[in-house]
Amino acid sequence: MKTTVEPLSPTRVKLAVEMTFDELKPAFDAAYKKIGAEVRIPGFRPGKVPARILDQRIGRPAILDEVVSNAVPQAYGEALQENDVRPLGQPEIEVTKLEDGETITFTAEVDVRPTIEVPDLESLAVTVDPVEVTEEEMDNQINALRDRFAMLTGVDRSAATGDYVSLDLSASVDGKEVEGGTTTGLSYEVGAGDLMVGLDEALVGMDEADTKTFQTQLAAGDQAGKTADVEITVRSVKEKQLPAVDDEFASTASEFDTLEELRADIRERLTRTKRLQQGASARDKLVEHLIASTDLPLPEGVVNGELEWRKQAMTAELDEAGMTLESYLEGLDTTVEVHDNELRNSVEQAVRTQFILDAIADQREIGIENDDLVTYIMSRAQRLGISPDEYA
Template sequence: MKSTVEHLSPTRVRINVEVPFDELKPDFDRAYKKIAQQVRIPGFRPGKAPARILEARIGRGPVLDEVVNAAIPVKYQEAVVTSEDVKPIGRPDIEVTEIADGERIAFTAEVDIRPEITLPDLDGLIVEVDETEVTEDEVTEQLDQLRARFGTLAGVERPAQSGDYVQIDLSAAVDGEEIEEATTTGFSYEVGQGGLIDGIDEALEGMSADEEKTFTSKLVAGEHADKDAEITVKVTTVKERHLPEADDEFAQLASEFDTLDELTENLRERLGRSKRMEQAAQARDRLLDKLVEDTEVPLPESVVAAEVETRTHDAVHAFDHDEDKFGEFLSSQDKTREQFDTETREEAEKAVRYRLVLDTLADREEISVGDQELTERIVYQAQQYGMAPEQFVQQIQQAGQLGVIYQDVRRSKALITAVRAATVTLPGGEAVDLSDLLGPDEDETTVEEIPATDVDGADDTADDAADTTADETSDKADAKA
């Protein structure tokens, strides 16, 4: 077999392949055997008719078609393997250019490839991260969150105010017609928390039990999305929350500590660790942004188009692929379909650019992924989906996604390597040592401890550790009890 490569652009090549017929004998043997099973010829059992009899019965054409269709994918892969500078990242467009019976077959394959990218020297990269100082206000906020978990609600004979809990009945009408799906009774709501209906908090403040009020607000979902509706709210009860005193007795109730000072110090330490994790995540994300910013990255069009298609499919899928419903949703967000398409294209290009940079970095740093590391990532992701690891593995294998997870781990390791090599500083210029979070060079097992970075630069698992500090402390109290 002979093959040559033409570079059509920095991201696309044409591979020209010529295969002599003497290399196709195994393919002809398989083709005859397959066709013989499908054709009934008097005097021969299924699959036993000789080749010359088959060709006399059905002609040479079907045999050649079977051989060509079976051989081309294999020969294409052989051509790719022998062309060391070609790294395909898309599906090839194959065209058969010649079938000279008894002599050769020839075809071309145009495919997008990973472009050659020149990355900057990691030792010269500097990224700035935020300070990790824990303020007393932050510690107090965590303590108050913990107290709130042990708080009690008591009814009051006064108008509702921000922070109170009210039980309400809600209804909505558009043009005098009541909207059934917008009606609810006995709904518990914290005044001032927001996120329910625009205007609800302003309406509730000052209302007492058994009072009713009507106000106008826009509906954000359903058949009447983006229309003004008359919202009627009736308060049935008003309750205020009483927090336990922050003292040693509370510390013993809510944690494994005997004194409030010990509990407070523990909250401060947890917040500090959380902030250091956030700092490491900042260093990772900002370094990746800087790498991409300082690197020229040609984008393979077919790969970007596939990314756009995937993101668009996922967005419309949430609306059962109903374009009208999706259009209504966009309108409720003050966005046109053209704006959505433009933003999706920009996000897709960013995602592809990040992947190409990380893959190039992984190659340059000779990053490998061990079985244990791959297993740990699979177990981690299975937990994220609430699935048993065995079930998760089965699904990703069926979907052909095991290689995707492998690449994700490899990219994560490459990025951790870059953070370890770069200089990380505070706003004042003081260097920050993150080695205890990144792990030594020989040990990559701490990769999962820092929230994973998606290829579009966003966190897959947002680090809300500071928000959960009080929860963790309370969980320990439950275990102690």
Template sequence: MKSTVEHLSPTRVRINVEVPFDELKPNFDRAYRKLAKQVRIPGFRPGKAPARVLENRLGRGVVLDEVVNEAIPAKYMEAVNADEIRTLGRPDIEVTKIEDGDHLAFTVEVDVRPEITIPAFGELTVSVDDVEVTDAEVDERLDTLRARFGTLTGADRPAQDGDFVSIDLSGTVDGEEVPDAATSGLSYQVGSGELIDGIDEAIIGSAAGETKTFTSKLVAGEFAGRDAEISVTVQSVKVRELPEADDEFAQMASEFDTIAELRDNLREQVGLTKRMQQGVQARDKVLDALLETTEVPLPETVVDAEIEMRAHDAVHAFDHDDAKFNEFLSSQGRTREEFDAEVRTEAEKAVKTQLVLDSVADAENVSVNDQELTERIIYQAQRFGVSPEEYVNRAQQSGQLGAIFADVRRGKALASIVRQAKVTDASGNEVDFDALFGPATPPAPEEAEAPAAAPEPEAAEAK
């Protein structure tokens, strides 16, 4: 086989491939066996008709089509590997010549990863928020803990913000019942914002047995984007009583003997959460700084595919009805043109991020071990509420295992960049990522009894 590569642009190539028929003999053998099983020829058992009889019965063209359809994908990958081409997206293949008995020729146009000049990571400078823990934040964390041990008691008064109510709901659009909006005996905390817009205002001030109606725009289902008349009936009102924040509560709710010790522990927890948030902020800002200083020609077909996927996901909740989706956008004060422009901007950033981090991963020789891949699979499975085995099966069926591997590798590449960049807090102090995420290189066994497996900042997801 012979192949040549033409560079059409920094992100696209044309591969010209010529395959002698001698190399196609295994393909011809498989084609004859496959066709022999598909046709019944008098005098021959299924699958036993010889090649000459098959060609006389079906025609040489049918055989050649079968051979070419099987051979081209394999020969294309052989050419890609031989020329070390880093392809992106789906190839456009055109058969240019079939010289029966002599050779097969075809061309492939495909997007490729462009050559990218990566800036020095030490020159990337960003500032992140200070880590400050206030007494109010500790009080809020303590109140959340107290709420877990609280009790609900009936309140003989109209509902107020923060109360727990049992409600019945129903809704209509232009007089037509909305099945998805009907429910009874629903428990809801007033002010939580977990239901539809306008419901809190309707419930507040309503006593048990009272019914209120209000108008709200539906965001999903058959009537998504349309105004609905919602009826809410309050069945009961309850208030949550919290235990006193004292030593007795500390002993009941934690391993600490005094409320002071418990508050100190909660302060540490809030501080750790804020430090983790600081790390995420650093990751995002370093990535933005890297993208701003890196020139990357974007493969248009890859960007278009990303746009199509994002637009598809957006209208999925509206049963892929563009009219309903456009109505929803209008209710949000946005136009479809504005949405399309935002999607293109996001898609271009996502593709650029992937290309840059892949180049960094190559330059830094970033690898992914089985444990890291397993941890990501478990994390993703938990996000989607399925078992790791089911998640892996789905990923295999959809061909996404490679994407999972690539995401982990990009995350490690970005973590390496963040560690090398200059990151300071608002007070001018340099952020210690070893203290936050653990050392980049775990100590040897003889240096530490149990090296901690620390989480790394992850790459921004493109989907």
């Protein structure tokens, strides 16, 4: 097999491959075997039809099509290895010559990663924030833990921000009930702001058994964007009582006996997290510097492929939420044009970053252990609900 590689641009190459029919004998044998098992010709058992009979009955062009469809992808893979070409995405393959009994020639154009000259990293320096755990951060962790062990106690007063209410809710548009817009006994934290616009303002000041109606614009569903009348009835009002910060709380909320031990553990965990964040920040700043100082052309096919994948993923998420892209962007006070530009910039930055990291990994000969790769594939396949072979 003869192969050549022609650079078309810094991010695209064309491979030319020529194969003789002697080299294609295994592919012809496989084609005759496959087709012979599928056809029924009087006087011959399936799979036992001679090649010349198949040529006569099925036609030589059909045999050649089968050979080409199997031999070309295999030859393409061998040509990549032989020329040390690492493709990005699928190739555009064209059979340029097919002389029966002589040769098959094809070309394959494919995107490739550009050659990147990574400077000496030892000579580069970046500035990152020091690892420092503040008392405020410690208190935030303690308060979050207190919140998890808080008790809800009924109160004989009007609802206020931070209270929990049990409420009945019913939404209607033009007097007709909204599908899925009715619920009873819903537990809701006043001020959470994650259910519907206007609900928190309506709840503040309401007493147990009070009923109120307010209007809101529906954000999702078949009637998204329409104004709905929402009737709410408060069943109960409860306030959150946080536990005192003492040794008893520490022993209840953790494996430690004293508050001092709990705070020491929190400080240690925060310090570890900040060290990881510091390393990530240093990496990001280093990559930003390398991107800014390196001429890094991007393969348009890779960028467009990633762009299309992200758009499809976003559309699927919005469909599941009952929203359109236009209504979602309207809520963010932006336009489709601005969103598309921001998305493309994000994709281009992500591709540049990956190219830089790959170049650094190659320069430093950073690899991955086979056991780690197998574990990763097994984990991802299990999460996606497919077999490891399908994921790989």
